[in-house]
Amino acid sequence: MSKELMDAFSALEKEKGISKEVIVEAMEAALLSAYKRNYGQSQNVEVNFDEQKGDFHVYTVKEVVANVADERFEISLDDAQSINKGYEIGDHINEEVTPSDFGRIAAQTAKQVVMQRVREAERNNIYAEYSQYQDEIIQGVVQRRDNRFVYINFGRVEAVMGHNDQIPGETYQPQDRIKVYVSKVENTTKGPQIFVSRTNAGLVKRLFEQEVPEIYDGTVEIVSIAREAGDRTKIAVKSDNPNVDPVGTTVGPRGQRVQAVVDELHGENIDVVKWEEDPSDFIANALNPAEVIAVQFDDETNPKSCIVIVPDYHLSLAIGKRGQNARLAAKLTNFKIDIKPESAVEFVDETGNEIDDPNLE
Structure with a gap:
């Protein structure tokens, strides 16, 4: 029986990835529960596993005291020293009380408890494995x-x-x-x-990391992503290496790299724009493919708000279908963007005089 038990433990460890220690702990808890229920619920007992023989043993645990108040939990010093003269007050004595018919009753209880512990341990193993994949592609x-x-x-x-x-x-x-x-x-x-x-912006980021080695190793950084899944995505990229063009590197030769991501997303349009430290330049890039004449900020009223002036013939392009281009640009840059055509704006210099060549940045 002990060999069969050890073989079962080994099989569970191999097949389920659950250590023998976890299984033994579950068995000990099951046997302890069975003994208390059937042979002495109020006794102070413990169950130990003999790894050499593969057997479980039940012991009562009694404390050595000068005067016994409860024989279920205590033993007198004289009685203790009759067992072993080395015992002193405060020591604990284990006496084996494993019943002859305990195996049958214990097995019925142990099976349920062990399976529960096995399931818990297996769930924890799976959780530990897959929690590593959070924020990743699988x-x-x-x-x-x-x-x-x-x-x-x-x-x-x-x-x-x-x-x-x-x-x-x-x-x-x-x-x-x-x-x-x-x-x-x-x-x-x-x-x-x-x-x-499939709609999370993180999917786009991880896909580009798979397709663009320079993004994976950090040479090119994706600074922000604005996405309307299934339709269009804008990503802003930068590089601290002056010899690396972040947009060209991300797009790839003949657009192969970005096309691989587009194919995985089943035709979703992807605009790659260059991130700029100057907000006006970044906003102008974010509104691509529209041309931007000027960007004007109102630092006093709302520092995260701006007016973008575009040529009249690029107004619809800047706004985009159902306002999508402007909406994605605003999300990408974290600015509230108000787009106006050139014809609707009166340009003035610092003295209030009209000017022909506006530069409102």
Whole structure:
């Protein structure tokens, strides 16, 4: 029996990744519960595992005292020293009380408790494994979908992708392999719960890290991302290396790098713009492909607000379809942007005189 028990422990450790110590602890707790319930609930007992023989033993634990008040928990000094003359007051004596028929009763209780502990340990192992993937990209297989979620299998665990995390227009069929962004990992009572997304801006960032070595190693940095998933994304990039063009490096030769990301996002438009320390230059870049004549700030009223002046023929381009270009530029730069056509603006210099060549930066 002991060999069978040790073999079972080894199998659980190998197959489930659960250490023998965890299993032994669960077994000891189960046997202790069974003994107290069936043989002496009020006794002070403990269960120990003999690793050499592979057996569990039950012991009563009694404290050596001068005067015994409760025989269930105490033993007199004289009685203790009759067992071993070395005992002193305050010592604890373990006496084995394992019943002959204890194995059958204990096994029934132990099975349930052990399986519970095994499940808990397995859940913790899975949580520890997948929590490392938070804020990362992982590839999985679509299992099914219902009215609430798309369920994606990662092998040992199933992730869920809610409606807000699904790209509009994308369809997810069983057995489809897709890349998703792990937005949150929770360790719930029902096991690890993984939430993934296809709309999170982090997905775009991680995809560019995969496609652009210079972004992965930090030569080029993605400073900010503004995204309307499934339609259009703007990203701002910079490089501290004067010999590296951050936009050209990110786009890649003949646009190959950015196209790889576009393909993964099923045709989502991606604008790559250069981040500038000067807010007016950054805002002008963010409104690409529209031409910007000038950017004017109102530092006193709202330092994060500006008026952008564009040529009349570029007004609709600057605003974009349903205001998307201006909206994404504002999110990218963290400025409130008010776009006005050149014809609607009267340019003046510091003295209040009209000027023909405006420079309101």
